[in-house]
Amino acid sequence: MFEFANPKRFMDLSGKLLPWLAIASAILIAAGVYLGLFLVPRDYQQGDTVRIMFVHVPATWIAMMAYGIMAVASVFGLVWRHPLADVAARSAAPLGALFTALALITGSLWGKPMWGAYWVWDARLTSFLILFFLYLGYIALWNAIDDEVRAGRAAAVLALVGAVDVVVVKFSVDWWNTLHQGESIFRAGGPLIAPVFLWPLFLMAFGYTFLFFTLWIVRIRTEILSRRARTLQARGVAG
Amino acid sequence: MTALGGLRGERLTLARGEHQLFRDLSFDVSAGDVLSVEGPNGAGKTSLLRLIAGFLEQSAGSIALRSGSGETITDAEERAKFVGWLGHSDGIKPQLTPAENLKFFARYHRRGDMDSALDRMSLRRIRDLPAQYLSAGQKKRVAFARLMLVGRPLWLLDEPFSSLDAEGRALAAELITRHCGGGGIVVAATHEPLGVPCRHLQLGLA
Amino acid sequence: MPALAVGPRVSSFLALINRDVSLAARAGGNVLLAISFFAATAALFPLGVSVNPAFLFRIAAGVIWVAAVLACLLSLDRLFQADYEDGSLDLLALGPLSLESVTLAKIVSHWLTTGLPLTLISPILALLYRLPQSGTEALAISLLAGTPAVSAIGAIGAGLTASVRRGGLILPLIVLPLLSPVVIFGAGAVLATLDHISNGALPLLAAFSLGSVLLSPFAAAAALRLHLAA
Numbered sequence: 001m002f003e004f005a006n007p008k009r010f011m012d013l014s015g016k017l018l019p020w021l022a023i024a025s026a027i028l029i030a031a032g033v034y035l036g037l038f039l040v041p042r043d044y045q046q047g048d049t050v051r052i053m054f055v056h057v058p059a060t061w062i063a064m065m066a067y068g069i070m071a072v073a074s075v076f077g078l079v080w081r082h083p084l085a086d087v088a089a090r091s092a093a094p095l096g097a098l099f100t101a102l103a104l105i106t107g108s109l110w111g112k113p114m115w116g117a118y119w120v121w122d123a124r125l126t127s128f129l130i131l132f133f134l135y136l137g138y139i140a141l142w143n144a145i146d147d148e149v150r151a152g153r154a155a156a157v158l159a160l161v162g163a164v165d166v167v168v169v170k171f172s173v174d175w176w177n178t179l180h181q182g183e184s185i186f187r188a189g190g191p192l193i194a195p196v197f198l199w200p201l202f203l204m205a206f207g208y209t210f211l212f213f214t215l216w217i218v219r220i221r222t223e224i225l226s227r228r229a230r231t232l233q234a235r236g237v238a239g
Numbered sequence: 240m241t242a243l244g245g246l247r248g249e250r251l252t253l254a255r256g257e258h259q260l261f262r263d264l265s266f267d268v269s270a271g272d273v274l275s276v277e278g279p280n281g282a283g284k285t286s287l288l289r290l291i292a293g294f295l296e297q298s299a300g301s302i303a304l305r306s307g308s309g310e311t312i313t314d315a316e317e318r319a320k321f322v323g324w325l326g327h328s329d330g331i332k333p334q335l336t337p338a339e340n341l342k343f344f345a346r347y348h349r350r351g352d353m354d355s356a357l358d359r360m361s362l363r364r365i366r367d368l369p370a371q372y373l374s375a376g377q378k379k380r381v382a383f384a385r386l387m388l389v390g391r392p393l394w395l396l397d398e399p400f401s402s403l404d405a406e407g408r409a410l411a412a413e414l415i416t417r418h419c420g421g422g423g424i425v426v427a428a429t430h431e432p433l434g435v436p437c438r439h440l441q442l443g444l445a
Numbered sequence: 446m447p448a449l450a451v452g453p454r455v456s457s458f459l460a461l462i463n464r465d466v467s468l469a470a471r472a473g474g475n476v477l478l479a480i481s482f483f484a485a486t487a488a489l490f491p492l493g494v495s496v497n498p499a500f501l502f503r504i505a506a507g508v509i510w511v512a513a514v515l516a517c518l519l520s521l522d523r524l525f526q527a528d529y530e531d532g533s534l535d536l537l538a539l540g541p542l543s544l545e546s547v548t549l550a551k552i553v554s555h556w557l558t559t560g561l562p563l564t565l566i567s568p569i570l571a572l573l574y575r576l577p578q579s580g581t582e583a584l585a586i587s588l589l590a591g592t593p594a595v596s597a598i599g600a601i602g603a604g605l606t607a608s609v610r611r612g613g614l615i616l617p618l619i620v621l622p623l624l625s626p627v628v629i630f631g632a633g634a635v636l637a638t639l640d641h642i643s644n645g646a647l648p649l650l651a652a653f654s655l656g657s658v659l660l661s662p663f664a665a666a667a668a669l670r671l672h673l674a675a
């Protein structure tokens with residue numbers, strides 16, 4: 001895997017991979033949406049609004065996956081000083097934040113018909129709200145430190161601390177929610193039991209995953225290209 | 240203070256980000272030597288000092304410290320324990336008096352005679368004045384007093400004579416001479432002559 | 446932790462705590478700042494919401510806890526930055542203590558000048574919120590158990606932003622999400638007493654504090670090494 005450390009090899013490989021990833025994500029998401037909108041029956045309790053679940057739940061999975069990827073990239077950056085690790089982590093963060101925001105917004109939309117309010121202090125939504133702030137803090141730290149190498153290492157430390165802490169956060173929010181017997185949109189296992197509901201869910205999940213990787217690779221490539229441009233520029237000035 | 244054997248840097252290369260500061264830099268000094276590191280601004284004098292102190296890591300090359308007992312130390316963290324540091328900023332807490340500043344370091348390092356250090360740098364008059372009221376030169380003297388108090392054998396000094404008046408320089412030069420006489424080593428990054436016999440290391444030649 | 450072997454290093458450790466606490470306790474230091482912010486915030490809340498005693502009873506734990514966390518945050522951005530800027534951090538790092546021990550000493554002195562004083566004046570604030578005796582005790586105990594975590598995790602944020610000029614602006618953004626368990630368990634511990642139930646919040650809070658005090662020196666020291674390598 002350290003073959004990909006060479007930016008040129010990475011650019012070549014990712015360039016070839018990219019169109020396939022993009023096409024795969026488009027197909028999977030389209031299929032998931034079609035199944036979710038038209039082929040899945042209405043839920044006897046929630047009616048049509050349950051269909052938001054097909055957008056919301058996979059988004060939560062990708063939001064968490066993105067943080068995991070950020071944490072792993074951070075380890076590679078700190079421990080093995082892998083040259084692309086910092087770029088990879090930095091590129092993943094805004095995407096993770098986006099999917100988290102998507103999860104929060106769709107979760108809010110799902111809650112509105114049921115509870116009449118756009119925000120519900122559900123354990124899941126609350127955890128993801130905190131995750132959203134963790135992403136923002138990570139991005140802010142990157143932007144706050146001028147030296148790129150140091151910014152990358154500092155952000156890596158933060159990502160790892162966050163990864164450990166987020167486990168405790170999840171636990172504490174769940175604990176808090178049961179304590180307050182708060183509202184829960186997602187408690188009912190009902191909609192998720194029937195297998196017919198699983199198909200669109202997994203299609204969307206895979207579709208999102210491919211979408212994430214597509215966008216992520218695009219961002220990494222952009223970053224590599226802009227660094228090349230800066231180096232050339234610096235040499236041009238000196239020469 | 241434990242005497243040293245020597246300090247050798249071999250083919251040191253240091254890069255800061257994309258910018259290379261120096262390449263294949265070598266030096267070799269023994270106990271009692273003063274090494275004057277010279278060069279224009281931005282040449283990497285401070286970075287070399289921080290490299291020797293163990294704050295920075297070199298991209299290539301090695302630094303070996305020989306202790307008085309003949310042991311050779313190549314690990315940066317180990318080497319740091321031998322370093323007496325006088326950096327660009329003086330490290331004096333403005334809310335504390337020179338006496339209080341030195342008393343902390345005496346306790347922190349569990350050694351040192353605060354009073355004789357203050358006397359040696361001619362600070363008795365102002366020892367109980369909060370450092371924020373002192374001039375830059377006076378604070379520098381306190382920093383030198385701290386060097387003497389902590390008693391580490393390898394002195395790394397960054398622009399040691401800046402802001403010192405003639406008397407301060409004389410006192411500092413005397414301190415350096417005594418230190419070297421006792422088997423210590425001094426590496427100083429400086430723009431101006433130190434007034435003591437020294438070896439020279441030039442940085443920043445293309 | 447290897448660096449804290451009992452013996453001569455302990456006196457260096459205590460010397461550092463002593464220095465930082467006396468610096469913070471001076472006029473213009475941070476102790477008074479934390480206390481006044483804490484008291485003012487907690488006192489301001491009822492003005493904005495309601496002084497209905499039943500209502501105050503329900504919100505006291507959460508409000509006082511959030512005010513405490515914010516008050517502790519105030520002095521965090523200078524925790525390492527002051528030493529970094531005047532060159533003291535270089536000297537501390539070159540001293541007899543490991544950088545992890547240095548950060549632990551800083552965490553302890555930060556707590557002694559924020560968390561501890563806040564715990565001591567919390568009974569007065571409990572009075573403002575008409576908490577019963579049991580609630581006042583529970584509040585003080587929860588603050589005592591939980592504020593070390595605020596200093597510890599805050600120190601990580603302070604270490605990461607030590608060389609950032611306006612580090613104080615992003616420090617809350619970094620640290621507050623990480624501290625959500627402290628507020629949840631801390632207020633939860635008080636509410637348990639007020640509702641006469643047992644919900645295990647206090648042991649969880651203590652465990653979180655212990656864990657963060659033991660682990661954060663490593664993260665904070667790693668962050669400081671980055672800035673020392675500038």
